[in-house]
Amino acid sequence: MTTAKAEQPARRASIGARRNPASQAAILAAARAVLAEEGYAGFSIDAVSRRAGAGKPTIYRWWKNKAELLIEVYAAEKARVKATKTGNLAEDLALYTAALWDFWRDTPSGRTFRALIAEAQNDAAALDGLRDKFLPERLLDVRTLFAAAVSRGEIAADEVETRLALYVGFNWYYVLTDSLDEGRAAIPAAMRLVAAQLRS
C-alpha cells in the first residue's frame, strides 16, 4: 500500500505548514514589539501582520490564534529565568520568585503574561492553551524544586499540587494587580508558608 501512503493528504499539509525560521523570527519579534509598545489592547494578528510585513494566512498557518502566539512569545523569553537549588525549598522558591518578578518587570513579558490570562477569560481556545500547554511547560522549573524537596524528605509527594497552587496563585495575585513592587517584601515569608510543615 505504498501508493496510499504517498497520497496521504496529512503529510502534504504538514510539509506546507513547516515553519520558515526567518519568517517565524520576524513574526515573533513583531509580536513582542506590538506588545511592548501597545500592550494587550493593541495586540491583534492584524497588528502583528502589519508590523512583520507578513500575511495573516502565514501567521495563522503557524499559530492557531492570538493566545498561541502570546504563549510562544512568552516561552522564548522565559528561558532566561533559572532555578537554583540551595537545599531548602523556601529559599529556592524565594530566589526563583524574585528572578521571575524581575523578568516580569524588566521585559515586556509581564504584560504578555497578563494578556494571556485576560485572553483565557474570554476565549475557550486560549484557556485550553493556558491549561494544557502554557502552565505545564512554564511550571517545569518550579516542579524540579518541589521534587528535590520531596527527595530530601522536606515535604510529602502528595502535597506538591496543593503547594504549587499556592505558589502560582501568590505570583498571579501580585502580577494581575500590577503590584509586584508592593509584594516584593512578602516573598520570603510567603515561601516559608508554601514550604511549611503540614499537620493534619
Added chain:
Amino acid sequence: MTTAKAEQPARRASIGARRNPASQAAILAAARAVLAEEGYAGFSIDAVSRRAGAGKPTIYRWWKNKAELLIEVYAAEKARVKATKTGNLAEDLALYTAALWDFWRDTPSGRTFRALIAEAQNDAAALDGLRDKFLPERLLDVRTLFAAAVSRGEIAADEVETRLALYVGFNWYYVLTDSLDEGRAAIPAAMRLVAAQLRS
C-alpha cells in the same frame, strides 16, 4: 453667605446624578443577564443598554465604565457568601472558600469575576477599580477571620497581608483556570498552609 451656598453647582450636579432606584435595578438586572448569557465577550455598555431599554448616557451617568458596572453586579450577589467562625483559622478559611467557590460555580458571578480580572489587564481604570474598590470591599469578610486569629494569638498581626495574598492567589489560580472542581479537594490542606506557623 447663604446665597453662595444656594448657587453651589456641585450640589445641582449631584442631584442630576442621583440614582433612580428602578432604573438602576433594571440596568443591573440587564447586566447580569448579558453576562450570564453571553459572557464577558458579549458584555458591553451597548449590550446592557439595549437589554435594559435604558440610554447609554443614563448608564454612564451612574457607572463610569464597564468595570464599575461589573464590580456593582458582583457586589450585589456576593453578599450571600457568609463568613463563619469556628475558632480555628484554617477551618474558617476552608469553609469560606468552599462557599465562595459554590457561589462562583452556581451563579453567573464566577464569570463576572473572571471578566473583571480580564478587564483589569486591559484597562487602567478597571485595574484601579479592582485594587482600590473591589478588593478592599470584597476581602472584608476574610479579614475578619484573620483578625479573629490574630486576637486568639494563632498568627501575628504583621503576617496578615502575606497570608491574605496566598489565600487570594489560591482562589484566583483555580477560578482563572476554570478548574474549581479539580481544585476543591486541595482546599483544606491549602488553608492549613495559609494558617501554618511561620518560623523565621
